[in-house]
Amino acid sequence: MVRAIEWIDAAADSHIRLIDQTRLPAEEVFLEVTNVDLLIDAIQRLAVRGAPALGAAGGYGVALALHEAARENWSEEQLSAAITAIADARPTAVNLAWGANRVAEFRAEGFDRCLTEARAIAAEDEAANRELSRLGADWLLARVGDRPLRAVTHCNTGALATTAWGTAYGILHELHERGKLELVYVDETRPLLQGTRLTSWELQQDGIPHLVEVDGAASSTILRGLVDFAVIGADRITANGDTANKVGSVALALACARKGIPFVVAAPYSTVDEATATGDEIEIEERGDEEVLAFGGAQVATPGVRAFNPAFDVTPHDIISAIVTERGVVEPAATAQPLFGG
Numbered sequence: 001m002v003r004a005i006e007w008i009d010a011a012a013d014s015h016i017r018l019i020d021q022t023r024l025p026a027e028e029v030f031l032e033v034t035n036v037d038l039l040i041d042a043i044q045r046l047a048v049r050g051a052p053a054l055g056a057a058g059g060y061g062v063a064l065a066l067h068e069a070a071r072e073n074w075s076e077e078q079l080s081a082a083i084t085a086i087a088d089a090r091p092t093a094v095n096l097a098w099g100a101n102r103v104a105e106f107r108a109e110g111f112d113r114c115l116t117e118a119r120a121i122a123a124e125d126e127a128a129n130r131e132l133s134r135l136g137a138d139w140l141l142a143r144v145g146d147r148p149l150r151a152v153t154h155c156n157t158g159a160l161a162t163t164a165w166g167t168a169y170g171i172l173h174e175l176h177e178r179g180k181l182e183l184v185y186v187d188e189t190r191p192l193l194q195g196t197r198l199t200s201w202e203l204q205q206d207g208i209p210h211l212v213e214v215d216g217a218a219s220s221t222i223l224r225g226l227v228d229f230a231v232i233g234a235d236r237i238t239a240n241g242d243t244a245n246k247v248g249s250v251a252l253a254l255a256c257a258r259k260g261i262p263f264v265v266a267a268p269y270s271t272v273d274e275a276t277a278t279g280d281e282i283e284i285e286e287r288g289d290e291e292v293l294a295f296g297g298a299q300v301a302t303p304g305v306r307a308f309n310p311a312f313d314v315t316p317h318d319i320i321s322a323i324v325t326e327r328g329v330v331e332p333a334a335t336a337q338p339l340f341g342g
């Protein structure tokens, strides 16, 4: 299993190693991230991406900032600015700022303590993903039927998007290992093709049968009865269960509600933002026009045309059948508010 993010111990030059997800699946290139500017660039161009992996990037990023501060004789103000810049590098996934802030709490205790905390985030994430995958598989087999199931998923939620194993992908992997997964429809996930490039790559390595479909096919795939459930990850789950995830997710939820099949959200509890009441308050990242107007690096739109490029959408809690975290399964459509915290 590939590691999306790791801390590399080296006497003189400890640093973060990332697999550059922008180059997959064509090339497996690793980035040696030795300073905060390189990390922020990697986060913003999605070389590292996916909410739980961003949580680890935030945590390791603060350790890296302390390391750089000592090497470059930064002032306390420079260090504070670097930590804030890491936490704010992308706005929608709560895990990034959560990871950075969790480690920054130990800033006064120095680099070693911060690195220990960052390593704890990574270890806890893997354990959470394994547990939520078991819980999600159990819930689905009880709810849908104890037989090989057909699924649709969106974006990439596997080992690449986390510190290990995956979330929604982890549930699919768990079902596969139990002999209870027939086929996965993988949405290509425009515009950056996390489904085609990353999920399909991981499914192929794990020997899981799948088909890649264009995003526009997903609703019809559901309404035609070709799948038994949909499962996605999350970038931020608010106290009432509203869920931000890669743009296109809400279309699956609407179709599942119409068809009467489960729409499942899977995430570690670190993705739950108890402090935010509803999805209306989530900041949705808007990305550059060129991601939509070009394809494979070549401009396809008429020069001068502008794009609307929200990277995420919000699925209302009342059309989410289940939210699975390592703490258990909640059923937002059938549960009094708020679901989390409070």
Ligand SMILES: CSC[C@@H](O)[C@@H](O)C(=O)COP(=O)(O)O
Pocket (backbone or CB within 6 Å): 046, 049, 050, 051, 052, 093, 154, 155, 156, 157, 158, 161, 162, 166, 167, 168, 194, 232, 233, 234, 235, 245, 246, 247, 311
């Ligand atoms: C387990 S990852 C869950 C989400 O972070 C994932 O589905 C997603 O939307 C990622 O978006 P990305 O823009 O690729 O970082």
